[in-house]
Amino acid sequence: MHEASLMRGLMARIDEAAAAQHARRVVGATVWLGALSHFSPQHFAEHFAQASAGTLAEGARLEVTLSEDIGHANAGDVLLESIEVAE
């Protein structure tokens, strides 16, 4: 549920950003995973696929970077860096 809670907020933000651009689809997302976020890229991708089903972001290509820096100020977080939208 920890992950589900994170994904809920992230999907809401993607929807919001896509709507602001009047986008038809979200075709890509770039995400940074903190070293202490307890996500692996594969684990994140599975949650994303589930959370994005039926949304503008369904099927979006993911670009995921896993940080190894445990001293980073956001080491425990997940950062949605950017999305690619189709107009």
Add this chain to the structure above:
Amino acid sequence: MAVKTIKVDYLARVEGEGAFTVEVRNGQVRRAELRIFEPPRFFEAFLRGRAYSEAPDITARICGICPVAYQMSAVHAMEAAFGVTVDGPLRALRRLLYCGEWIESHVLHIYMLHAPDFLGYQGAVDMARDHGDVVRRGLRLKKAGNQIMELLGGREIHPINVRVRGFYRTPRKRELLALTDELNWARDAALETLRWVSGFDFPDRARDYEFVALRHADEYPFNEGRIVSSRGLDIPAAEYERHFEEIHVAHSTALHSRKVAGGSYLVGPLARYNLNFDLLSPLARQAAQEAGLGSKVTNPYRSIQVRAVEVIQACDEALRLIGEYEEPERPFVPVEPRAALGCAATEAPRGMIYHRYRIEADGTIAEAKIVPPTSQNQPSIEQDLKEYVGGWLDLPDAELRHRCEQTIRNYDPCISCSVHFLRLDIDRG
């Protein structure tokens, strides 16, 4: 189709899932309630109408930290219903899978959640700035557990290789032996971990808990044993519901458990340790004694030490199981479903889990009941808070909240990771 890149820079964070309300009148705590906001997830309902063979994969999804205990409890309950016993190398592999889960879960809790409380940090990220090597040791130790999960379970989280009657695929001996070097390191790191946490400053508290855990004739318990208590209970899992019940309380979405005869009880590392000290491996037992722990520990804050002892136990047991492993002829044993009722209890890292299933003749699940550790411990958590908070009422709210969070984390409840965001409401009258 024109594609445009939008910079977002949104930081996803876990929202708080718990609140603690304290009502104080005339300097006395009159009411103390821990509320969990997490909505019910209806797993028992999801299971109804599904094939018995789907239960391990569905129940594994209940928790990302202790999926093995959920899926294995389901597996044991189904096997009890069908009258099948899994032994030999398949049984050993199941114990090994539990070792992996205990290592990764306990280490996560010790290093990322509980140690920062004792050392005065907001969390592991803050702690890493001053104790980078310690946090790196924790991450590597956790990974040693995850590697066992990945090999036996098919992946680190929510394993997919477990089935009723055994596994879909069993590992080759050489695959297990490849884990040995890292597990030898992990066992040493676990001993270091116990020495490290034993240097913390522990509040001087003790409670007369009724401890409840599994006890096996000759093994520290993972997935088999009778349910015993520190007050003389000794029953098979099939009799669990004659002695324990779940109730709704108005202030929480989580069910509370209590003894049918009345009163709370405690499951988890403290309970296992107190009821099974003599079954720890010689190395784990000696390490516990060197750390100043006797065979009985009733101070809940010392649960972090007991978790560290159990990490030593899990590493030691994993190495023994790998050394003795012989590849089985088949990855599972045959069984035919039948109309029956099956119950089982196993030991998740944070405490005993109970499952009961009623199966129809074609193997369809007609009814499911799952009792997680946190619902069993929640009354004890509330009682601890109610008892302790009375002595902290003069503290500023921020310090009081910190003490409450630390106390909640003694039990490693399923909301543990979110109680850094505990909402504290104090009505001082």
